Amino acid sequence: MSKKDVIKSLKGVAVDHYKNTEDYVTETMPEPDRVYLPCVQHMGAPCTPVVKVGDLVKVGQLVADCDKAFSSPIYSSVSGKVVALEDFINPQGVRTQNVVVEADHQQQMYEGIAPPKVTNTQEFLKAVRDSGLVGLGGAGFPTHIKLSLREPEKVDTLCVNIAECEPYITSDYRNVMEDGQDIIDGIELVKKYVGKITQVFIGVEDNKPKAIQRLQLLTQDKPYIKVLPMRSQYPKGAEKVLIYESTGRVVGDGMIPADVGVIVMNGTSIAFLAQYMKTGVPLISKRITVDGSAITNPKNIRVPLGTRFVDIVQFCGGYKEQPRKMLMGGPMMGIAIYDDTYPLLKNNNALLCFGEKETKAIPSSACIRCGRCVRACPFSLMPAAIDRAYQAKDVEKLKALCVGRCMECGCCAYVCPAKRNLVLTNRLAKQLLRNSAPKK
């Protein structure tokens, strides 16, 4: 690693923040009449239901699991009766099953819930798996896999990601303001059981001065934890960007952060970890931001997992106008959904609904080669050139242009004056490369 005193900031775009809900204290949404718990809410092997129709379940009781390590168990967020196991296609297009539980509104806790006994790394990782935790920032990567290190002695840095660079979303910010101590406790747990961590960075965009202040206060007697204010320039919360800007290390092709000695965890994930070790209550609810022009009362709310979006919107005062676009996640990387009966998944951190005005899009036109996408890309890729190479299906050129490194942050498509769908092109180009790769 070359010693650089000043770490250069990666590029990005200045996106309007729309942090309308930052001062809204989290409200707890009461359990809905029914929850729909998909068996795939994570990257990895799908779970299969361990309950049958007609079974009675309690809050925090296991409803679906998988014997593979690369997976994450699913728990019931309500007490009541399993009324159906129905087919479901998740947002990534994976066909799976929903465990549908009808709530009895008693919210009885499962008797088996107790704080896990953890004395060593092995037990810690088992507890993390049992908690049902996946990366809550968006990717849904099972946390216990991330923390199972091949070379533990190499990992010396923990980065806690509270950049929250996506517009609209304030749930991570509310997590700091309301459960800040849990973040610090979570850091201590990971530091104790994982790798040889000697330095911890908490990355926060500088548009959240109160969060920075609070974290500095909470960490003032811990010299190894450094709160890192980052310039508010999307996408500072991207994993490789955060690693580079805190440590100067570059995660190259085919590498994972642990290869450069870093673990990155989302602030909400790490706070949940601390809460779980204290109470033993698995991941059954999630703090999300509900906002957008079509929502009557935008809120930050704690919602039982599996609650349908239509019920969440109802809790937020219903639709203010006919919704035309609904997003799971933020506007830069969020997924548009086709139906508001979708259930809330573990890794959702926002639900945004927009009306006609925000949905209207200018049709895309020919590239004028202005170079804005090239100047915006945090990874210095050349989206316009990738676009042309993809139109020509030029596999060699796509490889030379390193399209595989694109993280799909959306900066290129954001700045494009011709409104070209550059992110979509990059995805298709990556697909083309995968399909053209020689079969093993």
Added chain:
Amino acid sequence: MSQNLVIVPSPHLKDKATTSSVMLDVIIALIPTVIASAFLFGPRTLLLTAVCVGCCVAFEYLFCMVTKRESTIRDLSACVTGVLLAMNLPVSFPLWMAVIGCFVAIVIAKQLFGGIGQNFANPALVGRIVLFVSFAQYMTRWETSSGLVVASATPLGLLNQGSSELPSYLTLLFGVHGGVLGETCALTLIIGGLYLVWRKVITPTIPLVYIGCVFLFSFALGVDPLYQILSGGLMLGAIFMATDYTTSPVTEKGKAIFAVGCALITVVIRLYGSYAEGVSFAILLMNILTPHIDNLTRNVPFGGKPAKSKK
């Protein structure tokens, strides 16, 4: 409940800038120069500009109609070409010849190569060069009927003839001398350039490197460098023509190489060529090299150079 929700790929937020807003910015940046020309050369400036803009838009509209494509006149790029072409003509230029220039620029240089973003050379520049070689005597006729400027040769023409009475720097800055409409007033061109940089329509690389290198090369070859950068089409070319998106390299490194090449050719033509002026030929030649410069100056992406794949 089915609500007819719109499904589109991310990102769901887009910047306000559009192709037409970018082109509008270029037109706004050219307005001071158009006004200055009207003062310097008289009201026929406005007539010539209006004819060029009108013809460029009309040719683009007609081409799209004939080839059964969706009309692209709303992106305003044809307007920009029209204004730029007009700024490259002397005030007394016959209108019917200007129409030919517009046809060459829009139909031959731009649309036949695929329209906006696909042309290999700046359309206005091609229009100018075709008019220059076809109607040389009309393109170098500097008499005016009204306005501040009286008939005189261009500053570079005077220099070429070995004239002893050269205009002062201040005269050059305000453009009170002979020349094509848009090239004389350096001041308004610089204001337009600053506006484009401020609006982030262009990066300052090409104008700065181009003008800076012309200054350096002229100085090295023993001619008055300040006189060289303030006269002829250099300001107009460096700020408005060489920065054309489609025909200049994408990366800053590529832009710098492009601009150095432009400067070198310009100075060589001015000092040793048979023409007094070399900006338009310089930019045209570098336009042709742009795809190669682009290939040689690709960004190194974050994570280092890609692994070499076999040829």
